[in-house]
Amino acid sequence: MTAWQALAQEHGNALVFGNGRSYGDSCLAASDHVLQTLPLDRVIAADWTTGVLRAEPGVTLEQILAVAIPRGWMLPVTPGTKYATLGGSIANDVHGKNHHVRGTFGRHVRRFGLARSDGNVLECSAELHADLYAATIGGLGLTGLILWAEIQLMPIRSSLIDVRNIRFDNLDEFFELSTRLDPLHEYSVAWVDCQSRGQALGRGIFMVGDHAQDGPLEVDCRKKRTVPVTLPIPLFNPLTLRAFNGLYYHRQPRGETRAKVSYDAYFYPLDSLLEWNRIYGRKGFQQYQCVIPPEAARDATRAILDAIATSGTGSFLAVLKRCGDIRSPGLLSFPREGTSLALDFPQRDAANAQLFSRLDAIVREASGRLYPAKDAHMSGEDFRAAYPQWEQLETLRDPAMLSRFWERTTRT
């Protein structure tokens, strides 16, 4: 009997735990007993002529980059943290700044080995055990333990990124820039001042980027700093939030600026500040990420930003991104064509509950959905309506695997 089978037998259920970079309760076991995969951190094989890499599930994206970049290969899709594991990136089918060009992480997963609690170890791909392949990509760790995975990397000529930053004055300008520039660039994302109102509602900084055509192929070893203590109260209150957002917006000059930056600074700004979550104080923070289909995106995003700006709470990090129409192979993947907005809110139970309920109503009305990997509040009703494929996943779920998220959203 394997360790996780024993865990599940003793405690009723268990869950696999990658590196805990999910913001909500989808990475927590209903029984509170998890099997951590970080020690499974070997690269098993790599073909540097084709860029196909096979590794154990606890390998982090940082470890993959360390071997791939010097050989001219890059992750085809990366989230905003390099500390996610390979297994966790598959289970949440993570997306990045190039969703409009390359879709989700799962699209680049050729095959993987899946251990089920009945003792079977299955090789899954689009051809082999195709139902479990689809259910595991974005399957929230519920279909079994991914033992290894094979992914296709993307060739690059340089580890530097050519960046263009453009300040925009309102939400309509964001949509115009995105329509014009997304087709021209590999990466595209915008920071939004979520405290702005009226004519300036949705103003921000539009950031597009591409891998430079020449330059070094260097692994970045930026010095990391740590937030030394957990602040007794959050650094961000309505006053400091407004000041921060205003200053950040005005720091970017009118018009456009260009720069060449390291991939690490471009993709992983938060990773260089270890334990950055401490700035939110003892109670921490909650993320809110939704995606709204194209036909409703403009009005719903405006309504969401307006509700946030008038709520008295808010975020210093609000990220807006147009997702493309490339379908994921994953059954329950979050990204879909439309506009995604992600924000961090300092944890203030009553205020957040009130605001989230208003935001949920806007998302529901617009036929949008929330990201399970970042969720800690979505109602079961909303989850099941937004992800009707959940029933299919339930039939393929490994009976030994159960997360707090799944228990909360499918049994209430």
Ligand SMILES: Cc1cc2nc3c(=O)[nH]c(=O)nc-3n(C[C@H](O)[C@H](O)[C@H](O)COP(=O)(O)OP(=O)(O)OC[C@H]3O[C@@H](n4cnc5c(N)ncnc54)[C@H](O)[C@@H]3O)c2cc1C
């Ligand atoms: C600063 C920051 C920025 C982020 N930016 C983005 C972003 O841009 N886009 C995005 O999509 N996400 C983003 N995220 C979320 C993060 O990338 C995902 O939650 C990711 O899945 C976390 O991976 P992990 O290895 O820490 O997995 P965990 O959080 O530990 O687990 C995630 C899920 O994977 C399952 N799992 C893990 N390993 C296995 C395995 N071997 N077999 C089966 N199931 C497994 C777990 O059961 C769980 O359901 C961000 C998170 C942070 C902290």
